Structure formats: C-alpha cells, structure tokens
Amino acid sequence: RKEVEQDPGPFNVPEGATVAFNCTYSNSASQSFFWYRQDCRKEPKLLMSVYSSGNEDGRFTAQLNRASQYISLLIRDSKLSDSATYLCVGTTGNQFYFGTGTSLTVIP
Amino acid sequence: DAGITQSPRHKVTETGTPVTLRCHQTENHRYMYWYRQDPGHGLRLIHYSYGVKDTDKGEVSDGYSVSRSKTEDFLLTLESATSSQTSVYFCAISPEGGVTEAFFGQGTRLTVV
Numbered sequence: 001r002k003e004v005e006q007d008p009g010p011f012n013v014p015e016g017a018t019v020a021f022n023c024t025y026s027n028s029a030s031q032s033f034f035w036y037r038q039d040c041r042k043e044p045k046l047l048m049s050v051y052s053s054g055n056e057d058g059r060f061t062a063q064l065n066r067a068s069q070y071i072s073l074l075i076r077d078s079k080l081s082d083s084a085t086y087l088c089v090g091t092t093g094n095q096f097y098f099g100t101g102t103s104l105t106v107i108p
Numbered sequence: 109d110a111g112i113t114q115s116p117r118h119k120v121t122e123t124g125t126p127v128t129l130r131c132h133q134t135e136n137h138r139y140m141y142w143y144r145q146d147p148g149h150g151l152r153l154i155h156y157s158y159g160v161k162d163t164d165k166g167e168v169s170d171g172y173s174v175s176r177s178k179t180e181d182f183l184l185t186l187e188s189a190t191s192s193q194t195s196v197y198f199c200a201i202s203p204e205g206g207v208t209e210a211f212f213g214q215g216t217r218l219t220v221v
Contacts, residue, residue: 034209043198043212044151087150091206094139094158095166100150 001026004090006099013078014107021073021102023088030090030097033064035073038085038101047073047086078106111135114199114213121220127186129216131199133179139202140182141210142166142174144195151198157182158205189220 006023013019025033033050048055050062050071061074071088085101111134121127131140141156143166153166155174163174171193173185186193196217200210 032206032208043214046209046211049209094156094205095153096141096200096202096206096210098143098151100148
C-alpha cells in the first residue's frame with residue numbers, strides 16, 4: 001500500500017469554479033504535510049504546508065484531519081494559470097512520500 | 109528559488125554503461141534526496157543523505173549508488189544503465205528533513221537505449 005494516495009483525476013473545471021482535492025495517508029506517525037504544484041515537464045514546487053488548524057493562502061485552503069488521516073486542498077475562483085498537477089506529500093522520519101498527483105485543467 | 113542545480117539536464121546513454129548525475133546546492137542544507145518520476149508511479153525515493161558521507165536507501169535503490177563527499181554535492185550513479193532506468197530524475201534538498209519542506213532541482217531527463 002502506498003504511503004500517500006490521491007485521486008489522479010483529471011479534473012476539468014471552468015474558470016471561476018471551486019475545486020477540492022483529497023489525499024489519504026497510511027502511516028499515523030507521519031508528521032508533516034505539504035501540497036506541491038508541478039507544471040508539465042517541470043520540477044515540483046511547494047504550494048503550501050498543511051497544518052491541523054487549517055491554513056489559507058489567498059484562494060488556496062489546506063486542511064489536515066489526523067483522525068481520518070487525510071489532507072485536502074481547496075482552490076477557489078480557479079484561474080487558467082492554476083492548470084497543473086497537484087501533489088500531496090507526507091513525511092515520516094526524514095523521508096518525503098508523494099502521492100501520484102492530481103491533474104487539474106481550468107477551462108476558459 | 110532555492111540554489112539547487114542538476115547536471116546534466118538531458119542525457120542519452122547506452123545500456124550497460126555507467127552514468128553519474130550530479131546535484132549541487134548552495135543552501136548548505138543538511139538533507140539531500142534523489143527521486144525518479146515515472147508515469148503512474150509519481151515520485152519515488154532512490155537514496156537520500158542526512159550529512160556528509162551519511163546516506164540511506166529509499167524505495168527503489170536497486171541498481172543505484174550515491175556519494176556525498178561535500179555538503180553541497182550529492183552524486184547519483186547508475187552502475188550499469190538499463191532501459192528500465194529511463195526516467196526523469198529529481199534532486200531535492202531540505203534543511204530539516206521531514207520536518208520542513210523540500211526544494212527541487214530542475215530535473216535530469218535520462219534515456220537509456
């Protein structure tokens with residue numbers, strides 16, 4: 001079983017829509033969580049960290065539910081530039097475990 | 109952007125030849141990682157380092173070796189390249205391992221023919 005699992009999508013949404021991604025993790029000892037964004041043929045880039053209290057950065061909101069072992073990312077008012085693959089990440093010890101990514105396409 | 113450079117950026121090599129990929133950082137971060145990314149598998153850890161001369165295996169370490177003789181450099185060697193090692197290889201660095209975020213290099217696209 002993979003440490004971190006996420007729905008690969010693809011998600012195709014119109015501009016201005018709200019879209020949510022969920023991700024589950026299997027190791028209850030995982031300590032830190034992140035969302036990364038990866039554009040086609042580019043390196044992953046940190047989008048935001050995820051905290052139990054929830055955190056928001058502009059149109060993006062991330063949540064962590066330790067009891068149910070899932071993390072989520074909500075994107076409001078989607079822009080064309082949000083089109084990318086979104087990777088959820090959990091860490092255990094010194095290692096980072098990546099989901100396979102969820103593809104998002106925002107349509108004009 | 110984090111100061112992390114991978115070289116070469118693209119390489120085509122023949123089956124059975126050794127190949128070395130280099131990751132160089134200017135951030136003085138303790139942790140360095142090598143991942144490969146393949147369709148359907150996402151990013152998988154090959155090896156990582158938690159200090160000079162301190163390394164450990166990841167999920168897909170068979171056929172790969174690493175060395176870290178200086179804080180700033182982490183080398184990945186494919187001892188005898190096979191077609192199954194055709195992939196995109198990413199190096200990542202992190203100041204505190206799994207406690208803080210990781211930053212990625214631009215990747216090396218390796219083709220083994």
